[in-house]
Amino acid sequence: xxxxxxxxxxxxxxxxSKAKGTGRIADPIxxxxxxxxxxxxxxxxxLIIAELFQGGLPALQHFGLEFIWTASWNPVTExxxxxxxxxxTLFSAVIAVVVALPLSFGIAFFLTEIxxxxxxxxxxxxxxxxxxxxxxxxxxxxxxxxVPLMAAYVQPPLIDTLGQLPLLGLLFQxxxxxxxxxxxxxxxxxMILPFITAMFVxxxxxxxxxxxxxxxxxxxTTYEVYKNVSxxxxxxxxxxxxxxxxxxxxxxxxxxxxxxxxATRLSASLFAPGATIASAIANEFPEAQLGSLKxxxxxxxxxxxxxxxxxxxxxxxxxxxxxxx
Amino acid sequence: MKLTTALGAFAVTGMLFAGSAQAADFTGAxxxxxxxxxxxxxxxxxxxxxxxLNYQSIGSGGGQNQIINRTVDFGASDATVPAEKLAxxxxxxxxxxxxxxxxxxxVEGIATNQLKLTGPVLADIYLGKITKWxxxxxxxxxxxxxxxxxxxxxxxxxxxxxTTAIFTSYLSAVSPEWKSKVGSATSVxxxxxxxxxxxxxxxxxxxxxxxxxxYVEFIYxxxxxxxxxxxxxxxxxxxxxxxxxxxxxxxxxxxxxxKDFAASMIDAPAETAWPIxxxxxxxLPKDPKNVxxxxxxxxxxxxxxxxxxxxxxxxxxxxxxxxxxxxxxxEAFKKEILTPEGxxxx
Numbered sequence: 001x002x003x004x005x006x007x008x009x010x011x012x013x014x015x016x017s018k019a020k021g022t023g024r025i026a027d028p029i030x031x032x033x034x035x036x037x038x039x040x041x042x043x044x045x046x047l048i049i050a051e052l053f054q055g056g057l058p059a060l061q062h063f064g065l066e067f068i069w070t071a072s073w074n075p076v077t078e079x080x081x082x083x084x085x086x087x088x089t090l091f092s093a094v095i096a097v098v099v100a101l102p103l104s105f106g107i108a109f110f111l112t113e114i115x116x117x118x119x120x121x122x123x124x125x126x127x128x129x130x131x132x133x134x135x136x137x138x139x140x141x142x143x144x145x146x147v148p149l150m151a152a153y154v155q156p157p158l159i160d161t162l163g164q165l166p167l168l169g170l171l172f173q174x175x176x177x178x179x180x181x182x183x184x185x186x187x188x189x190x191m192i193l194p195f196i197t198a199m200f201v202x203x204x205x206x207x208x209x210x211x212x213x214x215x216x217x218x219x220x221t222t223y224e225v226y227k228n229v230s231x232x233x234x235x236x237x238x239x240x241x242x243x244x245x246x247x248x249x250x251x252x253x254x255x256x257x258x259x260x261x262x263a264t265r266l267s268a269s270l271f272a273p274g275a276t277i278a279s280a281i282a283n284e285f286p287e288a289q290l291g292s293l294k295x296x297x298x299x300x301x302x303x304x305x306x307x308x309x310x311x312x313x314x315x316x317x318x319x320x321x322x323x324x325x
Numbered sequence: 326m327k328l329t330t331a332l333g334a335f336a337v338t339g340m341l342f343a344g345s346a347q348a349a350d351f352t353g354a355x356x357x358x359x360x361x362x363x364x365x366x367x368x369x370x371x372x373x374x375x376x377x378l379n380y381q382s383i384g385s386g387g388g389q390n391q392i393i394n395r396t397v398d399f400g401a402s403d404a405t406v407p408a409e410k411l412a413x414x415x416x417x418x419x420x421x422x423x424x425x426x427x428x429x430x431x432v433e434g435i436a437t438n439q440l441k442l443t444g445p446v447l448a449d450i451y452l453g454k455i456t457k458w459x460x461x462x463x464x465x466x467x468x469x470x471x472x473x474x475x476x477x478x479x480x481x482x483x484x485x486x487x488t489t490a491i492f493t494s495y496l497s498a499v500s501p502e503w504k505s506k507v508g509s510a511t512s513v514x515x516x517x518x519x520x521x522x523x524x525x526x527x528x529x530x531x532x533x534x535x536x537x538x539x540y541v542e543f544i545y546x547x548x549x550x551x552x553x554x555x556x557x558x559x560x561x562x563x564x565x566x567x568x569x570x571x572x573x574x575x576x577x578x579x580x581x582x583x584k585d586f587a588a589s590m591i592d593a594p595a596e597t598a599w600p601i602x603x604x605x606x607x608x609l610p611k612d613p614k615n616v617x618x619x620x621x622x623x624x625x626x627x628x629x630x631x632x633x634x635x636x637x638x639x640x641x642x643x644x645x646x647x648x649x650x651x652x653x654x655x656e657a658f659k660k661e662i663l664t665p666e667g668x669x670x671x
């Protein structure tokens with residue numbers, strides 16, 4: 001402190017006019033740069049959308065809007081439709097959120113309310129590390145560890161028991177391939193878990209201690225505080241977190257390609273192999289030839305994925321806003 | 326955190342590319358199936374001549390796209406390109422080596438080369454019509470072999486690939502039902518089973534799944550000691566997948582009447598021929614922009630067709646081209662690849 005004071009004292013004081021002079025030149029440049037950065041994002045996004053739409057337009061012109069609900073992807077007859085992939089994308093993402101949500105709630109509440117101080121950090125770091133694992137690693141882990149486990153120990157008993165039920169049984173039918181919708185959903189759940197958890201923790205930590213202490217003060221139990229104070233207080237942010245996780249699950253490519261079974265067939269079963277938009281593009285793109293209907297159909301698929309992600313994001317924002325009012 | 330990792334990875338790959346670009350004298354891109362032998366040839370050729378090959382295995386379709394756009398000196402493709410498309414893009418198509426596809430299985434108590442299958446049975450398995458290993462159709466082919474009553478899990482390549490094109494061409498050739506319902510292409514609408522990415526994905530899936538069956542390139546099966554099956558050929562004989570069976574198929578092909586060297590070896594009629602054999606091709610511009618690299622490319626393949634190149638290919642379990650075909654390819658080099666002035670490049 002003293003040193004700085006001394007330094008200030010000994011340095012010659014710059015004339016104010018000179019200092020303003022540099023500001024006069026620097027300011028407009030700085031402002032222009034900021035404008036440029038902001039506009040750049042808009043232009044980039046616009047160009048990507050335009051490029052995808054334009055690239056996929058021939059497919060749309062050829063098949064019409066039917067492209068969206070045609071359940072066929074046949075490279076031999078060049079009859080392409082997006083339904084199987086759209087269904088697979090949504091189905092696997094919903095499984096992921098359904099599995100990840102309760103776990104995230106549990107971890108987040110444990111970390112903020114229950115965990116002793118010395119456990120908090122290792123668990124928190126572990127959750128963050130999950131987010132740092134590259135998706136190809138999840139793919140390999142899923143392929144070599146989870147798929148055989150599912151094929152040997154999870155699917156056969158479920159097919160023999162739940163698969164025999166009327167109606168509900170439809171979800172548990174088919175041969176035990178190991179790979180399939182459920183496996184993909186589980187891998188995705190692990191992948192989106194850290195994101196949802198991190199945002200939940202942040203939300204729960206932002207609950208004013210006074211509110212919680214007041215609740216404890218009138219005799220509420222831990223569960224009651226959680227249910228009646230913490231969750232309602234952070235509800236908006238939590239919905240945002242879930243939507244963010246859903247958005248990430250929709251576009252995940254590599255890990256899903258490894259474990260989803262990559263079949264362009266429509267099936268209600270959790271165990272049936274399927275395909276997502278991202279996995280179909282990853283699989284087919286290298287062999288799609290310039291100017292072919294396949295390439296434009298893949299670009300059209302990409303555009304559809306863009307639209308779906310956009311809708312999810314818009315929904316989440318709308319939800320968050322409505323809760324805030 | 327994620328961003329910095331991504332940037333770091335980007336910087337590293339950037340450096341790698343820069344490093345290889347400096348040494349690379351001629352570039353190729355395309356099929357992954359011949360990539361190991363192209364890379365081995367490239368290394369040896371650089372030692373001998375200093376001309377380095379930079380080959381990127383990006384898939385046959387990618388190879389065709391790149392050479393049509395002229396971003397590489399040669400493209401590589403497992404599937405043949407239609408004659409009209411070759412003419413429209415001024416490309417010469419020629420074969421380099423011959424490869425084969427085999428069926429691999431994971432059935433308890435079945436050793437390699439033990440199980441006998443026919444083309445129609447294989448087609449019915451992939452059609453989802455034969456679903457158990459002790460099905461009568463399979464049991465009749467294998468008297469004395471104890472087959473479990475286990476579900477068959479057909480595994481296919483999920484990524485579009487030349488291997489799938491060869492395999493589905495074979496199934497189309499032997500099964501009318503397959504031909505009408507599914508057909509052949511680098512990827513098809515599979516009626517049954519699950520897809521896995523790449524040869525390693527199919528192998529891993531078959532190894533992990535009891536009752537699994539898949540198809541992979543022979544070089545891959547040989548390198549990984551996979552359990553492979555016998556197949557019945559067109560002559561009605563059961564053959565074991567091995568080099569001399571592939572050579573028999575290559576010799577039986579009708580090269581003389583094949584336009585653009587597109588000779589089919591699928592389901593070849595010879596007694597000892599393995600039924601799923603196919604050459605892999607290279608595409609070369611007939612009007613090269615860069616005459617120098619075009620010449621180096623042709624010199625490279627001429628050298629690869631020679632004794633040293635053949636031995637290297639054989640060591641990697643590829644089948645070299647028959648000598649007569651090599652002669653015709655080299656004639657085509659001299660006749661068809663021309664400089665802007667209309668003179669032969671070689």
